[in-house]
Structures are given as C-alpha cells and as structure tokens.
Amino acid sequence: MDLILDLKKGKRGAIAKAITIIENDQPEAKKILKKIFKETGKSMVIGITGPAGAGKSSLINKTVVAMKKLHTKPAVLAIDPTSHVTGGAILGDRVRMSESTDSGTFIRSIASRGATGAISRSLRNSVRILEYAGFNPIIIESVGAGQTEVEISNIADITVVVFNPHTGDSIQTIKAGLTEIGDIYLVNKSDLDGTNQLFDAVRDFIGASERNPIILKTSVKKNSGIIQFAKTLKEMMVSKKKLKKEKDNQRLETELKDIVLNNIQEKMNEMLNSDKTFSKYLKKLRAKDIDPFEAADKITKSLVR
Numbered sequence: 110m111d112l113i114l115d116l117k118k119g120k121r122g123a124i125a126k127a128i129t130i131i132e133n134d135q136p137e138a139k140k141i142l143k144k145i146f147k148e149t150g151k152s153m154v155i156g157i158t159g160p161a162g163a164g165k166s167s168l169i170n171k172t173v174v175a176m177k178k179l180h181t182k183p184a185v186l187a188i189d190p191t192s193h194v195t196g197g198a199i200l201g202d203r204v205r206m207s208e209s210t211d212s213g214t215f216i217r218s219i220a221s222r223g224a225t226g227a228i229s230r231s232l233r234n235s236v237r238i239l240e241y242a243g244f245n246p247i248i249i250e251s252v253g254a255g256q257t258e259v260e261i262s263n264i265a266d267i268t269v270v271v272f273n274p275h276t277g278d279s280i281q282t283i284k285a286g287l288t289e290i291g292d293i294y295l296v297n298k299s300d301l302d303g304t305n306q307l308f309d310a311v312r313d314f315i316g317a318s319e320r321n322p323i324i325l326k327t328s329v330k331k332n333s334g335i336i337q338f339a340k341t342l343k344e345m346m347v348s349k350k351k352l353k354k355e356k357d358n359q360r361l362e363t364e365l366k367d368i369v370l371n372n373i374q375e376k377m378n379e380m381l382n383s384d385k386t387f388s389k390y391l392k393k394l395r396a397k398d399i400d401p402f403e404a405a406d407k408i409t410k411s412l413v414r
C-alpha cells in the first residue's frame with residue numbers, strides 16, 4: 110500500500126487520510142493497523158486537559174515550538190466536543206494553533222461524538238498512526254468535563270491539568286476528580302490577578318499528595334513558563350518510560366477484551382435474529398406467558414453452556 114509508505118515518510122496527506130479511515134471505522138482501518146502495529150507503542154502520549162477556555166490550545170501551540178527546539182517531534186490531536194454542533198471550535202483551534210502548524214507539527218482535531226468506547230478506540234489508533242509516522246510525543250488536548258478527563262489519563266503516559274485564575278469555580282473543578290490524574294498541574298494565564306492564590310490552593314490541595322505532582326505557572330500571553338514546561342515534559346518522557354511499558358501491558362489486555370466482547374456481541378446479535386429458542390420465548394413473552402428475566406435465562410442457557 111502506497112499509503113503505508115507515505116505514512117512512514119511522515120507525509121501529512123497520508124497521515125490525515127489514515128486518521129480519517131481510522132475514524133470512520135472502515136474495513137481499510139484493519140488493514141492499516143495490521144501493517145503498522147509492530148512499530149507502534151514507542152511514543153509518549155501527553156494528555157492535556159482542563160476546563161473549557163483554560164488556554165489548552167494556546168499553550169500547546171507555544172509548547173510544541175519549544176519542544177521542537179528540544180529535539181523532539183511532537184504531533185497534536187485535539188478532541189473536539191463541540192465539532193458536531195457548530196464546527197466553530199475546530200476552526201478556533203486551527204487559528205490558535207497556527208504557529209505550531211507552521212513549524213511542521215502535525216495537528217488534527219478529532220470528533221468526540223459517538224460512544225465513549227468508540228472514541229477511545231479511534232483515538233488509540235490515531236495515536237498509532239502518528240507513532241508510525243515518527244512523531245514523539247503525541248499530545249492530546251481534551252476538555253476536562255465529565256468523563257473525558259478520566260479517559261484521557263487512561264490513554265496518556267503523562268497527564269497535564271490546566272487551570273486558570275479566571276474560572277471562579279476553579280477550586281471546585283480541582284476537587285471534581287482532576288486531583289487524581291495529573292502528573293503536572295499548570296496555573297495558566299499567570300499574567301492575570303489571582304494567580305498566586307490559585308497556585309497556593311492547587312499546591313495545598315494536590316501538592317502534598319503521595320504522587321507529588323509538579324505544579325507550574327505559565328502565561329501564553331507573556332510567554333513565560335513555557336520553556337520550563339517543555340523541559341519538564343521532555344524529562345518526563347524519559348522518566349516515565351518504564352511506567353508506560355507497564356501501563357501499555359494493562360491497556361493491551363483491556364483493548365483485547367473490548368474487541369473480543371464486541372465481536373461476540375455482534376455475532377450473538379446476528380444469531381439471535383434467526384434463533385428458534387429466541388423466537389419461541391419471544392412469542393411467550395408477548396403473550397405474557399413468561400416474564401422477560403425468565404425468558405432471557407432460558408435463551409441464554411440454550412446458547413451458552
């Protein structure tokens with residue numbers, strides 16, 4: 110496949126095309142995965158999460174430039190929760206990330222609609238495409254609202270949580286689950302009032318924990334703290350390698366189970382549609398001769414022994 114050759118060369122068009130194939134779950138996606146799989150699993154995945162408007166995209170924009178100067182080759186995937194509503198956020202990210210695009214980093218917004226399982230599947234495989242194309246690290250931006258931030262820390266080897274002093278509910282957000290996941294906490298927009306209070310609050314609330322996460326102040330506007338952030342990430346890319354291996358082993362087990370269960374569900378669905386026992390008990394159920402639980406038990410027993 111020419112596509113695979115072009116991927117290996119890191120050609121943008123090929124990467125974009127491959128990710129589209131992965132996202133749309135075409136049979137072609139399986140063929141691509143088969144060809145590239147052996148050479149995946151080497152890049153560090155950095156998840157950047159935090160409340161909407163915390164400055165994640167702006168930060169990533171600057172940080173990838175700094176990371177390139179540190180001789181890494183970052184790529185960015187932005188999970189876009191609003192893309193199916195307006196499409197505006199994608200454009201926003203493109204504009205805000207224009208600087209890093211110019212410097213040769215691959216950037217792509219990926220849709221977040223659909224079942225969470227499907228999102229992590231396409232996300233995981235998009236990461237593999239980028240690894241095969243030679244990128245390292247792979248940075249994933251996701252808004253920390255609801256379940257996404259937990260998911261991101263499942264995929265990421267390094268998790269960064271971004272706060273800023275203008276979200277009045279910051280401490281609430283800190284408490285709402287984000288305390289457990291960060292390797293690095295950023296108080297961004299440090300050019301604004303309230304930075305020190307927020308920094309202290311984050312430190313008091315999180316810094317004393319056993320994990321001992323790193324807390325930094327950054328300002329995209331003033332261009333401060335970015336280089337230190339990039340350096341910290343680069344160091345973690347080395348220090349977290351062993352842990353990544355362990356996590357990857359666990360993730361592969363989960364992934365395999367997911368796929369097997371999915372396959373079984375699909376097969377079973379087909380089988381049930383033409384299963385005699387199923388139609389027999391369905392009839393009884395409709396006639397109220399049996400309750401749904403008992404009917405299901407009888408069908409299940411006839412299928413799985």
Ligand SMILES: Nc1nc2c(ncn2[C@@H]2O[C@H](COP(=O)(O)OP(=O)(O)OP(=O)(O)O)[C@@H](O)[C@H]2O)c(=O)[nH]1
Nearest residue numbers: 160161162163164165166167252298299328329330
């Ligand atoms: N004053 C100040 N404004 C900033 C800073 N960083 C980002 N902003 C502004 O904050 C707004 C939101 O920035 P984004 O980078 O889009 O934030 P985001 O977290 O990616 O937002 P979503 O993707 O919508 O969740 C933009 O208007 C930025 O210009 C900063 O360090 N200081």
Ligand SMILES: [Mg+2]
Nearest residue numbers: 165166202250
């Ligand atoms: Mg953004």
